[in-house]
Amino acid sequence: MTTTTDAPPVPHVNRPFLLPSLYAGNARSVMERGVLATAKTNWLIVVSGFFEPVFYLLAMGIGLGSYIGAIQVPGGHSIPYAAYIAPALLAVAAMNGAVFDSTWNVFFKMNFGKLYDGMLATSLGPFDVALGEIMLALARGFVYACGFMIVMQVLGLNLAWTAILALPAVVLIAFAFASFGMGITSYMKTFQQMDWINFIMLPMFLLSATFYPLSVYPDWMQWAIQAMPLWHGVELVRSLTTGLVTSALLWHVLYFAVMVLVGMTLTTRRLKSLFLD
Amino acid sequence: MPAPVISATELTKKYKDFAAVDGISFEIASGESFGFLGPNGAGKSTTMRMIGAVSTRTAGDLSVIGLDPNQYGPEIRSQLGVVPQEDNLDTELKVRDNLIVYGRYFGLPHSYLGPKADELLEFAQLTEKAKARVDDLSGGMKRRLTIARALINNPRIMMLDEPTTGLDPQARHILWDRLFRLKERGTTLVLTTHYMDEAEQLCDRLVVIDKGTIMAEGSPASLIKQYSTREVVELRFGSDRNAAAATKLESLAERIEVLPDRILVYSDNGDAALQKAHELGLNPLTSLVRRSSLEDVFLRLTGRSLIE
Structure with a gap:
């Protein structure tokens, strides 16, 4: 066996100020691994994820929209139906991508691939693993969002310059769903339990003011939907792409910031108790 | 005896009321090859996990390279090479990428990992399999790849949990040969086994462990002399x-x-x-x-x- 000469003899761990023993400041390596694995095995799933919202936009926005015409939004404005649902579909795409990556993907790695066992035998901490996996979900969400924004621009559905701010907004939404989704997945042991995730996602997608304004519902149902995260995502992105920006936007951002914080705490704790018992 | 790299005093791990490890004390010196010998369920793997800073102890003291595993998990793990009982190779990556990506988890740069991965593939006799899928490797090859992977960070201590369980005799002998070479190079080896011949081949010193407690301690020869x-x-x-x-x-x-x-x-x-x-x-x-x-x-x- 030959020896390498100019090699660092041992790895060096920076002890971070926050979460020492749970974090080694190297989430990037987990993300790198994800990019490499995706590039080699399941890039097709990634590509298909881009087309889903585009098909919805063409079918519902352009097709169905030609019968509906314009839609009244709060403040007395009226906008074309396609421009109304496009931002909602963008928010949904961010949610779906983030949830897929952080639930099904993580579920397989946890229960079948034993990937995290291997990772946590290195100098990585559970926070590195959680953050790395979530960053990967965000990167994917960001690529989808950029693609969809181009489609919206081409179809003339971006009604104001603030539309460009929808990109960081989408990343925030994805971050919130991914961190929460990964924490919840860590409790899942069987496929049947995983189905509950779809059971929650589908009604949220259909009912969260995605295809029509919230005002069609009775009061109690409006409250229930406003408590759900997707509604905040839809409203946030819609206000940016249509340019109808109000101070409510800050509340939506705050909602997701809290969700990120709770999700990351939950995920890190669960990974610690699962793999560093 | 040189200063110990691992020392445990009354080390205990309890799961609810069951004591998997029940107050064991031992010291392992730098460069030593140390074994935990015992039947399944004796508490060997649990002890290994505590040393490897992936399981926190219930009671007692434990020091690994001078640090407390409960407080300094990442720091300790950066100095260890871990070969778990069950292979947990990354099946979504090719053989050589398994080594590189694992090295990245330790924060090591690509410039170092490229040549190092090639060197380790040669050591593990897997050079021709560099671009193969992990699932296409035989059991013995997977085991050797896991050992090569554990060496990517130049560990001070190698932790091997039943390294040859489930391998055929020929694959075991190849593996023993590789581990013996590591020992000759001065790497501290800590291993568990329920194979006698393995313990006799590889261990300078060992403890016989049963039901979470240490029954005897010594070199293989001295234990045989004393108890048989x-x-x-x-x-x-x-x-x-x-x-x-x-x-x-x-x-x-x-x-x-x-x-x-x-x-x-x-x-x-x-x-x-x-x-x-x-x-x-x-x-x-x-x-x-x-x-x-x-x-x-x-x-x-x-x-x-x-x-x-």
């Missing part, structure tokens, strides 16, 4: 005649053990003992004179065989 005779005669009379033969045999040896299928006669001179047995008019169906092994030590200490 130099030689053992294995006699088979057939299951219905074993008991009758056993009472006659008691007089001509220091100790005998009656197992379901055979009788073990412990004597410093096996041939002489066998001769005497024949003189007593006992005609075993088969007889075998062999050197005492750690299996005999374990039997003496616990009254049970290691592999049941």
Whole structure:
């Protein structure tokens, strides 16, 4: 066996100020691994994820929209139906991508691939693993969002310059769903339990003011939907792409910031108790 | 003895009321090859996980490279090479990428990992398989890749949990050879096994562990000397005649053990003992004179065989 000469003899761990023993400041390596694995095995799933919202936009926005015409939004404005649902579909795409990556993907790695066992035998901490996996979900969400924004621009559905701010907004939404989704997945042991995730996602997608304004519902149902995260995502992105920006936007951002914080705490704790018992 | 790299005092791990590890104390010196020998469920893997800073202890003290694993997990793990009981290679990556990506988890740069991965593939005799999928490797190859992976960070301590369980004899010998080379290079080896021959081949010193406690400690040779005779005669009379033969045999040896299928006669001179047995008019169906092994030590200490 030959020896390498100019090699660092041992790895060096920076002890971070926050979460020492749970974090080694190297989430990037987990993300790198994800990019490499995706590039080699399941890039097709990634590509298909881009087309889903585009098909919805063409079918519902352009097709169905030609019968509906314009839609009244709060403040007395009226906008074309396609421009109304496009931002909602963008928010949904961010949610779906983030949830897929952080639930099904993580579920397989946890229960079948034993990937995290291997990772946590290195100098990585559970926070590195959680953050790395979530960053990967965000990167994917960001690529989808950029693609969809181009489609919206081409179809003339971006009604104001603030539309460009929808990109960081989408990343925030994805971050919130991914961190929460990964924490919840860590409790899942069987496929049947995983189905509950779809059971929650589908009604949220259909009912969260995605295809029509919230005002069609009775009061109690409006409250229930406003408590759900997707509604905040839809409203946030819609206000940016249509340019109808109000101070409510800050509340939506705050909602997701809290969700990120709770999700990351939950995920890190669960990974610690699962793999560093 | 050089300063210990691992030291444990009254180390305990409890899961609810069950004590998987029940107050064990030991020290492992730098460069030493140290084994935990015991049956399944003895607490070997749990001890390894605590040393590897992936499991927190319930009580007692533990120091690994001078640090407390409960506080300094990442720092300790950066100095360890871990070979788990079950392979957990990354099946979504190719063989060589497994090494590179694992090195990245330690924060090592690509410029170092490229040549290092090639060097380790050669060490593990996997150079031709560099671009193969992990699932296409044989059991022995996967094991060697796992060991190569564990070496990517130049660990001070190698932690091997049952490194050759489930491998065929040829694959085991290749693996032992590789581990022996590491030992020669001064890497501290900590391993668990329930194979006697493995412990005798690889360990400078070992502890016999059963039901979470240490039964004995020493070098393989000294344990055999202390707890067994130099030689053992294995006699088979057939299951219905074993008991009758056993009472006659008691007089001509220091100790005998009656197992379901055979009788073990412990004597410093096996041939002489066998001769005497024949003189007593006992005609075993088969007889075998062999050197005492750690299996005999374990039997003496616990009254049970290691592999049941």
